[in-house]
Amino acid sequence: MERGELKPMDAEQLREYGHRMVDFIADYYKTIEDFPVLSQVQPGYLRKLLPSSAPVDPESLDQVLKDVQTNILPGVTHWQSPNYFAYYPSNSSIAGFMGEMLSAGLNIVGFSWITSPAATELEMIVLDWLSKLLKLPDEFLSTGQGGGVIQGTASEAVLVVLLAARDKFLHRVGKNALNKLVVYASDQTHSALQKACQIGGIYPENCRMLKADASTNYALSPDALTEAISHDISNGLIPFFLCATVGTTSSTAIDPLLLLGRIAKENGLWFHVDAAYAGSACICPEYRPYINGVEEADSFNMNAHKWFLTNFDCSALWVKDRNALVQSLSTNPEFLKNKASQTNMVVDYKDWQIPLGRRFRSLKLWMVLRLYGSQNLQDYIRSHINLAKHFEGLVAQDPRFEVVTPRLFALVCFRLVPFQSDLDLANKLNHELLDAVNSTGKIFISHTALSGKYILRFAVGAPMTEERHVNEAWKLIQGQASLLLDSLST
Numbered sequence: 001m002e003r004g005e006l007k008p009m010d011a012e013q014l015r016e017y018g019h020r021m022v023d024f025i026a027d028y029y030k031t032i033e034d035f036p037v038l039s040q041v042q043p044g045y046l047r048k049l050l051p052s053s054a055p056v057d058p059e060s061l062d063q064v065l066k067d068v069q070t071n072i073l074p075g076v077t078h079w080q081s082p083n084y085f086a087y088y089p090s091n092s093s094i095a096g097f098m099g100e101m102l103s104a105g106l107n108i109v110g111f112s113w114i115t116s117p118a119a120t121e122l123e124m125i126v127l128d129w130l131s132k133l134l135k136l137p138d139e140f141l142s143t144g145q146g147g148g149v150i151q152g153t154a155s156e157a158v159l160v161v162l163l164a165a166r167d168k169f170l171h172r173v174g175k176n177a178l179n180k181l182v183v184y185a186s187d188q189t190h191s192a193l194q195k196a197c198q199i200g201g202i203y204p205e206n207c208r209m210l211k212a213d214a215s216t217n218y219a220l221s222p223d224a225l226t227e228a229i230s231h232d233i234s235n236g237l238i239p240f241f242l243c244a245t246v247g248t249t250s251s252t253a254i255d256p257l258l259l260l261g262r263i264a265k266e267n268g269l270w271f272h273v274d275a276a277y278a279g280s281a282c283i284c285p286e287y288r289p290y291i292n293g294v295e296e297a298d299s300f301n302m303n304a305h306k307w308f309l310t311n312f313d314c315s316a317l318w319v320k321d322r323n324a325l326v327q328s329l330s331t332n333p334e335f336l337k338n339k340a341s342q343t344n345m346v347v348d349y350k351d352w353q354i355p356l357g358r359r360f361r362s363l364k365l366w367m368v369l370r371l372y373g374s375q376n377l378q379d380y381i382r383s384h385i386n387l388a389k390h391f392e393g394l395v396a397q398d399p400r401f402e403v404v405t406p407r408l409f410a411l412v413c414f415r416l417v418p419f420q421s422d423l424d425l426a427n428k429l430n431h432e433l434l435d436a437v438n439s440t441g442k443i444f445i446s447h448t449a450l451s452g453k454y455i456l457r458f459a460v461g462a463p464m465t466e467e468r469h470v471n472e473a474w475k476l477i478q479g480q481a482s483l484l485l486d487s488l489s490t
């Protein structure tokens, strides 16, 4: 491009550049297995490669794409690689990509209904669809007092419901009671809850992260919860919020929703269910029982951007009482006033979230649901769970390894256990095995700790992963384990 000719949205140039970018991305996917899955660069690598200030004169798309290829891609960890088995997946798909493109193309900011009626209304409809696929209770539908909203992340989801619950309680018991409000969850709960408590002004000493251990497969014990609540009440504190998890981030532990929900109800607590990862699986009838008891919940969250083919970000949150969110988060400045909002005829999603501005994210989920259909989506989930089962079987056949917790979804928690009695040595070995495996660049796995044990996590869930990738990954892990054990014995 030449100086002085800036036409930032010329339709013909968009067509040309857009086609070239799609070609670039398609080529990336075609060759994705050629890159090291986990980026092998050192901290600060990029500063050495790029100029220290922005260009004065325009550069060409060719020049920029060349830089992407030579300087950026080496610093990318390839989450979409079929050899990516770390953390949890973050799916992309053609449908998700189409939705993302359209959303970027329209580039609306849909904070109030009037700023793009379709953005608000499509979001309501699509979340009703997804709610029905998950067989969530009707109270979560937008046709009653509740409804769904797309948040950026599960972290924002738990924060907004915590704030809604906090303000509902403070409204009842008085603003001075903030130091008495108590939150309950297991110690396996995602750290997002702790962050929400910090932001929400909940006193750190009032956050009960109750210990969950191997005896319950790391699920929160209803008895422990009851005991903690009675203890707090007798000390003059006010229990107000319970967060249960279906599919914990460490090991896919499942808190018993039905029993926990009853305790929450008896004590008047807000009951939030975090199913950020495992929620996707619950569109399959055979996995839906894992969220039995969600009927008791005040709010439910699942990340469509994890394991549901919807490009990041898209975190679906449902509440039974949308008014609680609005009471806590609404503002009504003069410059945003409009007839539809003033007459309460519409949903203004700005009152259900932290920021004002919001993207047209429902397009992505809508595209995924329409272009794939629920039956394919169910089979997609099943295929990953079957691959994880297959991997679990491979681990179980090698006497040097053990599967640590029961595999429920598509995550296998396992470790190398050559010297049964020595925990420290086993931890050190597994840490070394993780580093050795990941530094080959051929696969990427991550780790966690359970009851002091260092554990390897193998999460199947990338859209292009097939059985051969799982077999190759296991061969690689076995090979690196042999090298490590050999070096110990010499």
Ligand SMILES: *Cc1c(COP(=O)(O)O)cnc(C)c1O
Residues within 6 Å of the ligand: 088, 152, 153, 154, 155, 156, 190, 192, 245, 247, 248, 249, 274, 275, 276, 277, 303, 315
């Ligand atoms: C991934 C995950 C989260 C956090 O997700 P974000 O969307 O990145 O905030 C929270 N809870 C569980 C159970 C998760 O697996």
